[in-house]
Amino acid sequence: MYARTAGGRTLSFGVSGMLWRENLVMYDRETDSWWAQATGQAIRGPLEGSALRMLPSDMMTWKEWRARHPDTLVLSKKQSGRTQGTSDVYTRYHRSRDLGVTGRTRLEGRGVGAKTRVLGFRFDGKAFAVVLDDLAAEPVLITSVPGEPFVIVATADGSGARAFRAGPRAFSVREGSDPPVLIDEATGSEWDAFEGAAIAGELAGTRLEAVPATLSYWFAWRAFFPDATALTRTRAPAGRD
Amino acid sequence: MNGIATPVLAAVLLAGGAVGAVPVTIPLPFVVAAGLEGAPQRPWAEVAVIDGDPVMRGLPRDAIPAIDEPVFVRADRATFMKDDEYVIGVFDGTTAKAYSTWHLNGHEIVNDTLGSASITVTW
Numbered sequence: 205m206y207a208r209t210a211g212g213r214t215l216s217f218g219v220s221g222m223l224w225r226e227n228l229v230m231y232d233r234e235t236d237s238w239w240a241q242a243t244g245q246a247i248r249g250p251l252e253g254s255a256l257r258m259l260p261s262d263m264m265t266w267k268e269w270r271a272r273h274p275d276t277l278v279l280s281k282k283q284s285g286r287t288q289g290t291s292d293v294y295t296r297y298h299r300s301r302d303l304g305v306t307g308r309t310r311l312e313g314r315g316v317g318a319k320t321r322v323l324g325f326r327f328d329g330k331a332f333a334v335v336l337d338d339l340a341a342e343p344v345l346i347t348s349v350p351g352e353p354f355v356i357v358a359t360a361d362g363s364g365a366r367a368f369r370a371g372p373r374a375f376s377v378r379e380g381s382d383p384p385v386l387i388d389e390a391t392g393s394e395w396d397a398f399e400g401a402a403i404a405g406e407l408a409g410t411r412l413e414a415v416p417a418t419l420s421y422w423f424a425w426r427a428f429f430p431d432a433t434a435l436t437r438t439r440a441p442a443g444r445d
Numbered sequence: 446m447n448g449i450a451t452p453v454l455a456a457v458l459l460a461g462g463a464v465g466a467v468p469v470t471i472p473l474p475f476v477v478a479a480g481l482e483g484a485p486q487r488p489w490a491e492v493a494v495i496d497g498d499p500v501m502r503g504l505p506r507d508a509i510p511a512i513d514e515p516v517f518v519r520a521d522r523a524t525f526m527k528d529d530e531y532v533i534g535v536f537d538g539t540t541a542k543a544y545s546t547w548h549l550n551g552h553e554i555v556n557d558t559l560g561s562a563s564i565t566v567t568w
Contacts, residue, residue: 205533205535205564205565205566205567206564206565206567207562207563207564208556208563208564208565209563214563215565216511216513216556216565217511217554217556217565217567218506218507218511218554219504219506219507219508219509219510219511219552219553219554220502220506221502221503221504221505221506221507221508221509222492222500222501222502222503223489223500223501223503224495224498224499224500224501225498228553228567229500230554230565230567231506238500241567247495247496248493248495256565259535259564260535261533261534261535261566262533262534262535262536263531263532263533263534263546264531264532264534265528265529265530265531265532266526266527266528266529266530266531266532266543266545267528267529269532269534269541269543270520270526270543272541273520273534273536273541273543274520275519275520275541276519276520276534276541276542276543277517277518277519277520277540277541277542277543278517278518278519278520278523278526278532278542278543278544278545279512279515279516279517279542279543279544279545279548279555280515280516280517280518281525281545281548282516363531
């Protein structure tokens with residue numbers, strides 16, 4: 205999910221039919237620049253070097269989303285266009301046993317299984333990934349990345365998760381809270397963990413900064429971000445052997 | 446876990462879906478869908494090299510049509526949606542929009558707006 209503006213103009217994107225680093229290459233119809241979907245960066249063309257601003261978005265089940273947003277709009281399926289028969293190559297790619305079409309993708313042991321589902325996000329030039337299964341029993345993970353702690357929170361059904369910057373505050377999870385409630389040590393304010401929002405106490409109304417994040421397989425995240433650090437409950441940060 | 450040196454071995458490890466070794470429980474976007482079960486075919490052609498990595502073409506431009514004028518329905522009228530269906534959701538504090546990943550499989554991109562912002566949903 206990106207804001208589709210760059211260089212002071214609004215862009216519209218199309219599917220180029222190409223892949224780079226196992227990732228969709230988009231093109232913009234205004235300048236014909238090529239853009240990497242995973243990073244939002246223009247990799248060729250007049251806008252090369254520009255980057256789209258990534259927006260926080262969610263991926264979760266319809267049930268979870270609708271429960272949070274009863275008035276949500278949803279893309280009509282009647283507007284299907286010409287989807288039948290046009291995506292054979294992509295379908296094969298989706299279903300392929302191969303890791304990617306270039307044959308360059310490598311898996312390396314990092315203590316996290318290749319097909320482990322992760323919530324991937326980038327911050328300050330670094331890439332991180334949180335193992336979703338780590339959130340199954342305890343939906344909140346407060347990471348200890350030096351200098352930049354994050355609060356990671358899963359949906360009740362585990363289908364999705366969000367990442368927030370903890371900022372200067374020290375948080376703990378209120379024991380037994382469901383949905384999870386955070387308490388910040390300094391003021392004792394209560395925070396709705398999944399919304400990243402203080403709901404009671406001195407800080408009520410304050411929100412944590414959401415970090416745009418993507419659900420992915422660990423191997424795929426690593427394909428684009430080889431230096432990604434896996435954040436796990438048992439050993440954080442980890443990732444580099 | 447030991448390192449896996451070749452894509453072939455990696456592919457074996459990742460074989461799932463139809464053979465049931467690793468059930469696929471969530472839909473995955475373009476970037477992460479590689480590695481699923483199916484007949485390998487490689488009609489891809491290298492068309493450029495950027496930063497040392499090849500750009501591979503598999504389809505003509507726009508063979509997968511992006512959605513430019515998306516049509517939405519309200520949740521209470523979206524009888525076509527299933528509870529366990531995955532969506533990408535976005536909320537600007539006023540308006541919430543959801544995009545079924547099942548639907549996005551056929552389009553990959555939606556050029557849309559949210560409030561006064563122009564956004565693009567990519568999958």
